[in-house]
Amino acid sequence: MRQICHGKQDWLDIKWKGGVIAHTTQTDSFSCGVFVMQMANTAVQNFPKIPNQIHIGSSKPEIKELRRKMAAEILDASVFDESKNCSLCSSDPGSGQTTS
Template sequence: MRKASLNRTDWLDVKLTGGVVSHPVQQDGSSCGVVVIKMATAVMEAFPDKPKMTFSTTKSDIVKDQVSFALQILESSAFDMDNNYAICSASRGQVSLTG
């Protein structure tokens, strides 16, 4: 399909095989997003090899990762605090501007 639709031949010879990847598990009921991001990162960095997932899932490390991910998202955004406002509608149909 890749050659037919995109006329590209890279990755055509990569043979994917099934297997089991050992990975850390979350230790609480709310950190699954961080664990999924860490696992996806390990897969992408190792591709096409099998990833080694050795990240920590302690509460303090999960909090550090959450802060790090939030900062990366905010730093990558185009939001300008001086020139943009968030619009929130009140329950009575009123609109307030906050900035």
């Protein structure tokens, strides 16, 4: 009905095609989260293009640095500015939009 009445296509009607992107693999048993996040980041940064290859440094120092950078990026994005945002709803009174 949605497609007939409104001319909209649902995600489940799309014929998806699988694919493989060549990528580095983890060399330990505990860095899968770093690899998943880096692969997702690369895919999002290149969208709508599909990257041919994703290289992620897998040495201990490289993984350590990736973890540090990801943590810093997440923390930077979640900083609450008490002087600018409402402590009750996180909105910026000057913008008219909420940030939560």
